[in-house]
Amino acid sequence: MGGDHAPAAVVAGATEALEESGNRFSIILVGQEEKIRKELAAHPRGVDCRVEDARDVIDMHDAATAALKTKKHSSISVGIMLHREGKADAFVSAGHTGAVLSASTLLLGRLKGIGRPTMGAMIPTETTPCLLVDAGTNIDCRPKHLFEFAVMGSVYVSSLLGKDNPRIGLLSIGEEDSKGNEVSLEAFRLLKQSTLNFVGNIEGGDILKGKVDVAVCDGFLGNILLKFGESLPAFFKTKFKAFAARNLFNTLIVLLARRGMRAIMEELDYQEHGGVPLLGVNGVSIIGHGRSTPKAIKNMIFRAEEMVMHRVHLQIQEAILKYI
Amino acid sequence: MGGDHAPAAVVAGATEALEESGNRFSIILVGQEEKIRKELAAHPRGVDCRVEDARDVIDMHDAATAALKTKKHSSISVGIMLHREGKADAFVSAGHTGAVLSASTLLLGRLKGIGRPTMGAMIPTETTPCLLVDAGTNIDCRPKHLFEFAVMGSVYVSSLLGKDNPRIGLLSIGEEDSKGNEVSLEAFRLLKQSTLNFVGNIEGGDILKGKVDVAVCDGFLGNILLKFGESLPAFFKTKFKAFAARNLFNTLIVLLARRGMRAIMEELDYQEHGGVPLLGVNGVSIIGHGRSTPKAIKNMIFRAEEMVMHRVHLQIQEAILKYI
Numbered sequence: 001m002g003g004d005h006a007p008a009a010v011v012a013g014a015t016e017a018l019e020e021s022g023n024r025f026s027i028i029l030v031g032q033e034e035k036i037r038k039e040l041a042a043h044p045r046g047v048d049c050r051v052e053d054a055r056d057v058i059d060m061h062d063a064a065t066a067a068l069k070t071k072k073h074s075s076i077s078v079g080i081m082l083h084r085e086g087k088a089d090a091f092v093s094a095g096h097t098g099a100v101l102s103a104s105t106l107l108l109g110r111l112k113g114i115g116r117p118t119m120g121a122m123i124p125t126e127t128t129p130c131l132l133v134d135a136g137t138n139i140d141c142r143p144k145h146l147f148e149f150a151v152m153g154s155v156y157v158s159s160l161l162g163k164d165n166p167r168i169g170l171l172s173i174g175e176e177d178s179k180g181n182e183v184s185l186e187a188f189r190l191l192k193q194s195t196l197n198f199v200g201n202i203e204g205g206d207i208l209k210g211k212v213d214v215a216v217c218d219g220f221l222g223n224i225l226l227k228f229g230e231s232l233p234a235f236f237k238t239k240f241k242a243f244a245a246r247n248l249f250n251t252l253i254v255l256l257a258r259r260g261m262r263a264i265m266e267e268l269d270y271q272e273h274g275g276v277p278l279l280g281v282n283g284v285s286i287i288g289h290g291r292s293t294p295k296a297i298k299n300m301i302f303r304a305e306e307m308v309m310h311r312v313h314l315q316i317q318e319a320i321l322k323y324i
Numbered sequence: 325m326g327g328d329h330a331p332a333a334v335v336a337g338a339t340e341a342l343e344e345s346g347n348r349f350s351i352i353l354v355g356q357e358e359k360i361r362k363e364l365a366a367h368p369r370g371v372d373c374r375v376e377d378a379r380d381v382i383d384m385h386d387a388a389t390a391a392l393k394t395k396k397h398s399s400i401s402v403g404i405m406l407h408r409e410g411k412a413d414a415f416v417s418a419g420h421t422g423a424v425l426s427a428s429t430l431l432l433g434r435l436k437g438i439g440r441p442t443m444g445a446m447i448p449t450e451t452t453p454c455l456l457v458d459a460g461t462n463i464d465c466r467p468k469h470l471f472e473f474a475v476m477g478s479v480y481v482s483s484l485l486g487k488d489n490p491r492i493g494l495l496s497i498g499e500e501d502s503k504g505n506e507v508s509l510e511a512f513r514l515l516k517q518s519t520l521n522f523v524g525n526i527e528g529g530d531i532l533k534g535k536v537d538v539a540v541c542d543g544f545l546g547n548i549l550l551k552f553g554e555s556l557p558a559f560f561k562t563k564f565k566a567f568a569a570r571n572l573f574n575t576l577i578v579l580l581a582r583r584g585m586r587a588i589m590e591e592l593d594y595q596e597h598g599g600v601p602l603l604g605v606n607g608v609s610i611i612g613h614g615r616s617t618p619k620a621i622k623n624m625i626f627r628a629e630e631m632v633m634h635r636v637h638l639q640i641q642e643a644i645l646k647y648i
Contacts, residue, residue, distance in 0.1 A: 204555070
């Protein structure tokens, strides 16, 4: 029931995922049964989906913690319970981010040694993508939280992107060891002592250069940086329009260049990639954007499958236990 | 003597400024006299510059505070003293940022009510430019420092860009009043109580939309955001090259579109605009990038002139006194 286009987009994405995967996995759709069945009727592959009824709907205006208490039978709570009870291997939602976050943390529990579960975001760079972590989940962080983000990010990137020994950078205001704010300087010390492939402080300009595979920061900075990046396509569109309007030659150029520009801009549209996992909980929970399209939902399901296959949460558990 | 291309670029920029301004102001060049005279010889307009000898040179590898103590006759200290003594109306440098910052604060003094002098950076947006303040001067900030940045930014933008009642936004992780980190939430309260044109919290994506004239944040975030933005031209260049390499048609498109792209990218090259003023000190001190070209130096001098004409530091003094 989560997301702006639910349940239509969710059902469409789920059936597409089944179709593309050729039944490698099965899907349980959780939510108001009659609405889901109605959508399923339109999809030939839909018959393979099980439906689990959940009457309550948490909408975007609800406060997360309050909603979880008053709406006990939301698709979020019911779905995560299925995962907790082992009836599902992973949970995927495009619903209320805060509610999915809270419910996942409460119902699945945090991994031992993890103070703050986190969500990262993949950012395109001049070379291979970089995981920005935390991307907005944890606002005020202590040094040990940044350290945890680095450990979780390292495991995630190495198992899902197949990068051995990912390069970890700590976002700061200069490359020298002495540069940083109070929290980052102490996090630097923790990272330096670890066995992670810590390359040291990185500057804001190093992300797009592809200098690291994981860029670590608190969620306040991560969220602002991410949203700044997401606003670039609109910014350039406006600038190109102004350029095109100047004369006929420019108009022609922009018309011709449009396809190429669109391809590059799509790379910047992080949401396209479809959902981000909540790392640090005892299970697999993927959270998608409220605007998720069927394609995004499909990608989220595939990501969930990968997370399960690579046992990412167990790997994180193992990695963090080295440091406690 | 400051900057990668000193004193050549500085002398060239100064003489260009004199030429363009038609003697509206005079310039005192501060530094090792024989080196400056040698450069001046190459510039016909150079004869109008006075030279003030300063033997010491603070280089980029010096620690700011230590260098100011051991190199008492640096062009930075000598130049700022000229301003302090009223022999110059403003000080401009492309030298060691930290040293200019410290010397300006120590020798000129902070304005009454200002805890932290600040430097902002103008960022292009879809509409009119936005001042991001602080841009890296103050790393760990308390709420009242963010409030001071807002007051100083508001005065700067209204006097120099002629914007009445500039819109002030506080960078945060959501627009709602309740969104933010510990420091920003308290800063929000201070801003809300003020007579500033405070539009509330803004998100990272609101900057390029042109939603505000002044975006307030601490220098840690400001620096990282700014450097992220500065890395965009290189990122897009790489992406365009890859796009062009795909086939002959693409190559042609990119060749044709190159000029337009360059114009748009130049807008993103914040440094082009030439130096930023240190706001909150009792005087006019403009700090430029180490890479400053003659054009950047010239722009810095013009900016200094404007700051003097508009008596920006006196206006800031008046504005902040309302709140203490």
